[in-house]
Amino acid sequence: MFLIVSIGLFVIAVDQTVVATALAAVQADLDTGINWAAWTITVYSLGQVIVMPMAGRLSIRYGPRRILLGAMTLFTVASLCCGFANSIEVLVLLRAVQAVGAGALVPAATGIVVASFGDNRDRALGMFNSIFSVGAITGPLIGGLCVTFLSWRAVFWVNVPLGILIVALSLRYLPPTASGERQTFDALGALLFALSMLGAMLAITHLGGEGASPLSPFFLAAAASGLVLGVLFVLHARRRAEPFIPLRLIHGKGFGVLNLINTLYGVAAHGFSALAPLYAQSRYGLSPLQGGTLLTSRAVGVVAVGGLAVLSLRRTGYRLPILVGLAGFVVSLTLTATSPSGLAPAHWLAMAAAVMGVAMGITVPASNNAGFHLAPDQAPAIAGLRGMFRQTGAIVTVSVATAILSRSADPGVTQGVLFLVIAGVVLAALPLVALIPEHRGSW
Template identity: 55%
Template structure:
């Protein structure tokens, strides 16, 4: 590969039709990987700065927490939208637009002088960050041809890296500078992404020339917004399922969801085809992704809290338990990716679910022969190994069902997983708010998460298995 040579004018149909990997594929993978890593870091880096933000902006804790919640909500809403937009208008355009929005929003976050503006700017930042995954998936699939299954599987190792270094970077920046520099560091990276993307990412031919379904996009966005807002409100202190806020938000979400489904069934070219939401293959994978997010993402977010409340482990040490999980995940994910063509999708998903369920069960039990920290670290490492085994297979299983709609499917996958995670965290924290012994109650919740994973195993048999290349 010669840096001085111009990138070939690759169009999407040519790449897809030939199946041959393209010359600049590794460079393109590196560019989109930087974007994914930056979005992943921003999911966790702000958590270390909550107290600093609260003190500097004189904000209530609930509003400070919304700097994290709104980022997750924004990503949930934008993932399926960005996937569809990438298919319709070209993935390079949406990717570069996302990078520009993320960069500008990061600058605005660093300059915010009150908590309300900061939450608004974080929402715009989430729109940019959420658009990276579906567009990056489509771009990499075009570049790697018949090797796209392995390339997409390698995305598995990027997000845990962000989970490892995000809190560390955030702690260093807050300690030696201020919380504002957490957002400032995104600006040069975002500018670099834009320059490299303009230079090396080839343009793709849009898959559809029909007018975009604006009504469907709006209905889906507001359905997710009201649904996730209602569910996240359960996590507030003193919140009850009978609270008017929760009931009204969920009723609005149900009505809007019904209108969205009816519109998608009647519209000639819907924003999200109903075929991607139901049926033996997609219906099963969407269910798996939602439960996967509830069990694995919800579990991960609650591990440090569990270590602190049950065993009195200091916060910084409790946070490193997620590092043990991420290390286990990274170690296995690469091997799982290259074994996919021999194992198919079902075997690694089932094996991974069993391992994660086992690790969660161990974590819920009292330590045997080890210190509490060592016991929890061992259990977290086992869950990481299970995640590294199952995630590459689950990432590819739904994409293989319709390779011509990769971006839209990747966006829906992220939406279902993030939704499951928020539901699990919100419901669990609502239960913990009313528990007399939070540590023991949370141990019981881990057993429930493990049971959910085991119940997912029969569903995997509804997913078409596949060996070899796509």
């Protein structure tokens, strides 16, 4: 059962990075600009931010097995169609459909583990991040091989046989999972939440565009719509006995601090993965290949300590590994921003990336599990919100950084300063770890 879920998570993780290697080929073949080509990556992240919490609630209502099967089927069909896209507009639209399937898979997988693994569910959930790290390592390699020997279209088609395998194995081996809530579905709440997140994310990503301004009509309209719809969602959720997403899962006791920690995780860890290769090239003149190996060093760090962190979780509890991991983020970001002395820049940055990976491997098992005991019956929804906050942190970081760098006379040095600012924000948040619920793996 864990193997089936793991293959699904691996495919989703590969698709986060594999498309980046094909951007130049997509741009040339479809005769489009780099901004449109980059939207094939941006829309994938945006879609997951919106879908993850919604899929978590649907998993509770209809059972996680049904959602996983539907998500994987949709993802596989969309992958097949992406390979046949004849224009960049069609490709971006199909990538959005792909994101719906990818975003729904994680909370559904969490629900299956919670329902099936009993006392070992905390360890199974803790292993998820190692799977994502292996996918991050192999994604660029698979993409490079496909583009070099086949076509950029093969980057998407490689998902199809794996998707079919997962669906077939799930139908055969995953037992039916019980449906939960049977009250009237809060369709209005779901719509308000989705549209508010869409407006907010479009406003944030717009800032990263070339020449974008926070005073532009598009930014103001998107931000205003996101804010207004967000307020309407909160008011609606307060009035409804069974809202689409209970507000206590967002800001309730224990949940509020965990959501903030997960946002900071996205800012530091995911933001680093997006910005570090560019930083290596713009500040130190390293090649794209050398810049890409930084992510390999980070992933190796995650895998090296992830298993030990999972096995130690019941002894360490949640607070200590999260505290150590966040402190590791501060060290890694500071090392990255500091000019190397006595070491080649490539080696220095690889060491900083490895520290980031070790910190992630220590942090994730604890942060993946902390909070589930507060509402065990809401585990898929909690997992969906956790993914949403992490992705939101990453999108905010990349968009703001891109906006600043586009106006900088020395982007390399400016990026170093941004890494130090992020390190300072994470350092200031360390005292919040004391507020995290502590149950040492017991639900």
